[in-house]
Amino acid sequence: MGRSCGRSARHSENTRLPPETRPEITTQISAAKGGFDSFGLGQSIVRGIEFAGYETPRPIQTETIPSVLEGRDVLGLAQTGTGKTAAFALPILESLMARRTPGPSVLILAPTRELASQINAEFTTLGQFTPVRSTTVYGGVSIKRHIQALRARPNIVVACPGRLLDLYRQNSINLNGISTLVIDEADQMFDMGFMPDVRAIIDLVSSNRQTLLFSATMPKEIRHLANRILKNPKVVDLGNSKIVSTIEHELYPVAQQRKFNLLQFLISDKDFKSAIIFMRTKHRALRTARQLQNGGYNAVALQGNMSQVQRDRAMQGFRDGKYKILVATDIAARGIDVANISHVINFDFPNTPDSYVHRIGRTGRSEQSGRAFTFVTPDDEDAVRALERKLGRKVNRCVLPDYTKNGARPVAASATQSKPGQQSESALEAARERLNQRDPGQRPGRKPKTHGGYQPTRGKQARSRHRKHAVRSQ
Numbered sequence: 001m002g003r004s005c006g007r008s009a010r011h012s013e014n015t016r017l018p019p020e021t022r023p024e025i026t027t028q029i030s031a032a033k034g035g036f037d038s039f040g041l042g043q044s045i046v047r048g049i050e051f052a053g054y055e056t057p058r059p060i061q062t063e064t065i066p067s068v069l070e071g072r073d074v075l076g077l078a079q080t081g082t083g084k085t086a087a088f089a090l091p092i093l094e095s096l097m098a099r100r101t102p103g104p105s106v107l108i109l110a111p112t113r114e115l116a117s118q119i120n121a122e123f124t125t126l127g128q129f130t131p132v133r134s135t136t137v138y139g140g141v142s143i144k145r146h147i148q149a150l151r152a153r154p155n156i157v158v159a160c161p162g163r164l165l166d167l168y169r170q171n172s173i174n175l176n177g178i179s180t181l182v183i184d185e186a187d188q189m190f191d192m193g194f195m196p197d198v199r200a201i202i203d204l205v206s207s208n209r210q211t212l213l214f215s216a217t218m219p220k221e222i223r224h225l226a227n228r229i230l231k232n233p234k235v236v237d238l239g240n241s242k243i244v245s246t247i248e249h250e251l252y253p254v255a256q257q258r259k260f261n262l263l264q265f266l267i268s269d270k271d272f273k274s275a276i277i278f279m280r281t282k283h284r285a286l287r288t289a290r291q292l293q294n295g296g297y298n299a300v301a302l303q304g305n306m307s308q309v310q311r312d313r314a315m316q317g318f319r320d321g322k323y324k325i326l327v328a329t330d331i332a333a334r335g336i337d338v339a340n341i342s343h344v345i346n347f348d349f350p351n352t353p354d355s356y357v358h359r360i361g362r363t364g365r366s367e368q369s370g371r372a373f374t375f376v377t378p379d380d381e382d383a384v385r386a387l388e389r390k391l392g393r394k395v396n397r398c399v400l401p402d403y404t405k406n407g408a409r410p411v412a413a414s415a416t417q418s419k420p421g422q423q424s425e426s427a428l429e430a431a432r433e434r435l436n437q438r439d440p441g442q443r444p445g446r447k448p449k450t451h452g453g454y455q456p457t458r459g460k461q462a463r464s465r466h467r468k469h470a471v472r473s474q
């Protein structure tokens, strides 16, 4: 790639399984053991698999499908992009073919509307040659639509917790018949504050059920939940809190006021195809998407203040390639699976090391290569140290002096500096030209503030800023 900033950074940290969860731990699964035919799935489901174009089961499918077919509980440490949805969808479809009752018997909980839609789409594809029917329920759209859909007594309901409880409280859904409960992206549910709703729903569903719990990471709250609700689970660990080796990721020290210029510089790379740019707040996502649109880029925002229709349109447009750049809050950090994202750019440093892993995992999917660039301002240095502690290694820094200072300040601390000469000359030329332009956030006639220069700060001030941002997102 033309804009390599030196060595690629690869990760070697291990996912830790909950110590209390002992049975049959499968770690670091490397290869599928057999074809789809080894599962003994019915003909109508096999046709669905063929239609989807899946030739070989993914590791998580090989490990999970037989256990789900046996009726066992499963704890899956896996994130979206691994083939996790089919890992539970295929055996669920199979069991519904054997015993189907009118009304929902499978309930799938997902943290975001986008993920719920994605899961439902997978069921629709794989189950299209079966009589099994599914529907989604989530906030942001008319509840009447859901009531109507539930009257048709679908077999599977894919739901976000809040809307599901609303429907339950007004007697529009009967949960008595639920025999399989899937909780997907449990750690994100926790981060988004949905755990009380999730616990309430678990209590409404028969305890004599099969439970499948998937989470990309295993914070103690999820471990406790798993211990409480899973019975003798099969544990499948895909080592997900690792960063896959197909992702090259680098830190870019930058002065706060130079972030947009640096962004423009990076996305002018010839290898740039499409990117998700992560922002800390909804407002910043909206503003940066507008700045990019005004600069002639094919960009769209995705953040929690948008209506469901706007969110769907943005997501669909990004999937279809109508938009090359999605400027998003952490709403898009997990679960969303879009092929061919060449770059992830953390315009604002992620709030937690886990969030870093999730965000950059949006690229380098399905064994393709991807690049992730993270902007680091002086205030972020504490968070960088926390990230590197978690990863057990330093992340390569790419220092472009033009962007680390507002005026003529020298570049400050840098762990692993790469030479600007590694950039292609024409790209640097273009970048220099852009540097002569006014910063987007700077009003004409005003002297640029100098305090945005790259001067790493430590301690209380930076930490309090990170804490402040940690509570507002989506």
Ligand code: AMP
Pocket (backbone or CB within 6 Å): 053, 054, 055, 056, 057, 058, 061, 079, 080, 081, 082, 083, 084, 085, 086, 337
């Ligand atoms: P998921 O983790 O469920 O979001 O899946 C990620 C992507 O992998 C989706 O686009 C699926 O359609 C695709 N996928 C799932 N299983 C397979 C498979 N066995 N072979 C090829 N693609 C698959």
